[in-house]
Amino acid sequence: MQHGDRIKVVRGIHIRVQHAYKNSILFGGVYGSTAIGRDTEFSDIEMMYVVKEGGPQADKTFLYRGIPIEVNLLPIARIHRRLAEPDLQLPWLMGNLAALQLLAGEEKQRRELLDTYSRLPDAAIARFFLAHGAEIAYESFNKIRSLPRRGNTRERELFVYEVVREIALALALLNRRPITRGYYAAVKESYEFPHIPEAYRELTETFIRAEEVKEAIEAGQNLLASYERFLQERGICVPRVETLDEVAW
Structure with missing residues (x-):
C-alpha cells in the first residue's frame, strides 16, 4: 500500500468515525509516519480522537489488507486525570497529541492540553x-x-x-x-x-x-x-x- 492509498484509508476511517461519534468528538486525526509522509508500504496507520466524557472509549484495532490499524478513542477527562497524576507513558501520549494531523476539531483544544503538560507542577x-x-x-x-x-x-x-x-x-x-x-x-x-x-x-x-x-x-x-x-x-x-x-x- 503506497502513501496515497494509505491517505485514502485514513479518510475512509475518518468519515466513519465522524458518522458514528459526531456528537462526541472534540478533535482528532492521524499521527505517526503516515501523518508526516515517512510511511512505507508496510507501515501501520495510527489515529486518535479525543472525545467528550461519556463518549465512546473502546479503541478499534484491526488488520486492513495486512496493515495494522489503530484508532484510539480517548475521553478528555482521562487525559486530565493523567495530567493530574503523571505516569511514565504520559510523554508518549503528549507526543502523539503534538504530532497529530488534525482532521476534526480545533487546534485550541489540543494546545490547551499540551500547555497543561508543559506546566506540570513539581x-x-x-x-x-x-x-x-x-x-x-x-x-x-x-x-x-x-x-x-x-x-x-x-x-x-x-x-x-x-x-x-x-x-x-x-x-x-x-x-x-x-x-x-x-x-x-x-x-x-x-x-x-x-x-x-x-x-x-x-x-x-x-x-x-x-x-x-x-x-x-x-x-x-x-x-x-x-x-x-x-x-x-x-x-x-x-x-x-x-x-x-x-x-x-
Missing part, C-alpha cells in the same frame, strides 16, 4: 518518582547483569533499549516535553532536552554501542550513576532502604 512529578522511580531502568539493567549467570547474551540489546527508553521517558517527564518519535529515535530526541544528566548523550551512546555484556554493564553503571546524580540535584526522591523496617508499610 509536586506531581515528585509524587510520581516517589511512587514509581524505583521501577525506572533498574529492573532492566539488572536483567543485563544477570545475563552471564544465565548464559544467555542474545537479549542484551533488548534490555539495553529498555534502560535507555525508560530513562528518556523519565527525562521527558522532568522536562515536561513530549516524545514524538519511536524507539531509539525517542532516545536521541531526549538528548535535546534542556535539562539532562551530565554527559548524558555520550554515556547513553557508549551504552548502546557496547558489544559485550561486560562492557554493557560498565557503561550502564556509568549512565545510571549520572542519572541518579541528576535526580538528586533536583530534589527528586527515589525510595531506597537498607532494611525492611525502613519501609512505611
Whole structure:
C-alpha cells in the first residue's frame, strides 16, 4: 500500500468515525509516519480522537489488507486525570497529541492540553518518582547483569533499549516535553532536552554501542550513576532502604 492509498484509508476511517461519534468528538486525526509522509508500504496507520466524557472509549484495532490499524478513542477527562497524576507513558501520549494531523476539531483544544503538560507542577512529578522511580531502568539493567549467570547474551540489546527508553521517558517527564518519535529515535530526541544528566548523550551512546555484556554493564553503571546524580540535584526522591523496617508499610 503506497502513501496515497494509505491517505485514502485514513479518510475512509475518518468519515466513519465522524458518522458514528459526531456528537462526541472534540478533535482528532492521524499521527505517526503516515501523518508526516515517512510511511512505507508496510507501515501501520495510527489515529486518535479525543472525545467528550461519556463518549465512546473502546479503541478499534484491526488488520486492513495486512496493515495494522489503530484508532484510539480517548475521553478528555482521562487525559486530565493523567495530567493530574503523571505516569511514565504520559510523554508518549503528549507526543502523539503534538504530532497529530488534525482532521476534526480545533487546534485550541489540543494546545490547551499540551500547555497543561508543559506546566506540570513539581509536586506531581515528585509524587510520581516517589511512587514509581524505583521501577525506572533498574529492573532492566539488572536483567543485563544477570545475563552471564544465565548464559544467555542474545537479549542484551533488548534490555539495553529498555534502560535507555525508560530513562528518556523519565527525562521527558522532568522536562515536561513530549516524545514524538519511536524507539531509539525517542532516545536521541531526549538528548535535546534542556535539562539532562551530565554527559548524558555520550554515556547513553557508549551504552548502546557496547558489544559485550561486560562492557554493557560498565557503561550502564556509568549512565545510571549520572542519572541518579541528576535526580538528586533536583530534589527528586527515589525510595531506597537498607532494611525492611525502613519501609512505611
